[in-house]
Amino acid sequence: MTEKQILKSSLKLFNERGYHDVGMREIARELNLSPGNVTYYFKKKDDILFTLLQEYSDQNTTFYEKYHTESASIAGFLGLMKNIFYSQYQYRGVYIGNYIVQKEFQSTDSINYKSTSERRKQTFQKMFTDLRAEGHINANDDDIDFLVSFITLFGRFWISEATIFDKSPDVTQAIKHYIRLLVKELSLFATERGKLSIEQFKKEEFG
Amino acid sequence: MTEKQILKSSLKLFNERGYHDVGMREIARELNLSPGNVTYYFKKKDDILFTLLQEYSDQNTTFYEKYHTESASIAGFLGLMKNIFYSQYQYRGVYIGNYIVQKEFQSTDSINYKSTSERRKQTFQKMFTDLRAEGHINANDDDIDFLVSFITLFGRFWISEATIFDKSPDVTQAIKHYIRLLVKELSLFATERGKLSIEQFKKEEFG
DNA sequence: GTCTATACAAGGATAGAC
DNA sequence: GTCTATCCTTGTATAGAC
The missing domain is CATH 1.10.10.60 (Homeodomain-like)
Structure with a gap:
């Protein structure tokens, strides 16, 4: 077709x-x-862009949905982020252009990026609250707000950093690097149970 | 002129x-x-852009130099970041366009953005090492690498997030928000002495 | 419904007159 | 140092062939 x-x-x-x-x-x-x-x-050329962004968004939605069928764990969360990171790499050409997303953000007849991004923020909020409820992290409400802000900015812009400052990045290596940073941040709030979950993820992921 | x-x-x-x-x-x-x-x-239109980016870069260099005349402290570090953040806001029109910076990054006849950004990374490395030496943070080498990665990505892209997702941001409020996130991250590694320095900064900054 | 050919407008870039 | 005229590329729209 x-x-x-x-x-x-x-x-x-x-x-x-x-x-x-x-x-x-x-x-x-x-x-x-x-x-x-x-x-x-x-x-319009922008229509190609919007369609690709929609594809990207749909792909991620399935990742989020899959995550929510399991019980909350840091290992599961990191697995989700890994999937999203690969997806972002796949669509980096349309994803890293801030100017473009900005236009898309302001366009009314297209996907409502603002509400999508707002929804994602709430999703993260819930994820961290669930991780706390499951005894994987030890965090007060202020800590959770911080983690949400962290993951929002980090998850949105790591690909820009990787693509801009590294001309031909080894995807796998780059993603490992950024996942490691995520691991580090989460381990600052992890309980003993959470740390075990992290170790499990590390073993599967980094060998 | x-x-x-x-x-x-x-x-x-x-x-x-x-x-x-x-x-x-x-x-x-x-x-x-x-x-x-x-x-x-x-x-070329790009030449206007490159010149503005050079202005921005020069302005920041003076901030860094000023910081290095004082003895290392978290409060001083946060003050430096605040100055840089205002500078980034001032030049946001040229700064947030990743596509542009990418071009600039690859251009050989212009500022060498890569070496600049590499140098800044080393500067942060030294700053955190100094903060450790002054007893303001408690961090091993791995922690410091993490902090450097954090501040690099965060300091480069907070303005993109603020500008893209908030059409007419209140600058002062936005910067306060992002400085608070920085404070939060640093306080995870702060010693008692470091925490005092943070409190001092908070009192001056947030009242 | 699919596709080609073509025209038009807008914007970056250049040459040359004053 | 300043301006006009012009060129070229690129996004976009349309008329019409199959």
């Missing part, structure tokens, strides 16, 4: 050279289409 | 509406100049 191919090629090109440096004509050329034909499927 | 005025107007417009949505013709109109005259001072 042509539409799917356009999305696939676009993402590939965006990842390679960034959203702004890839033109509609180039996307068309990649698929041996006429430029106008790309426009037939996506009236 | 025309060149200074171009820089000033450009930054104002970039801050208001973002780099991409401001055209050369518009910058010219703002100053009642012809578009070609702007080009006389800055051959």
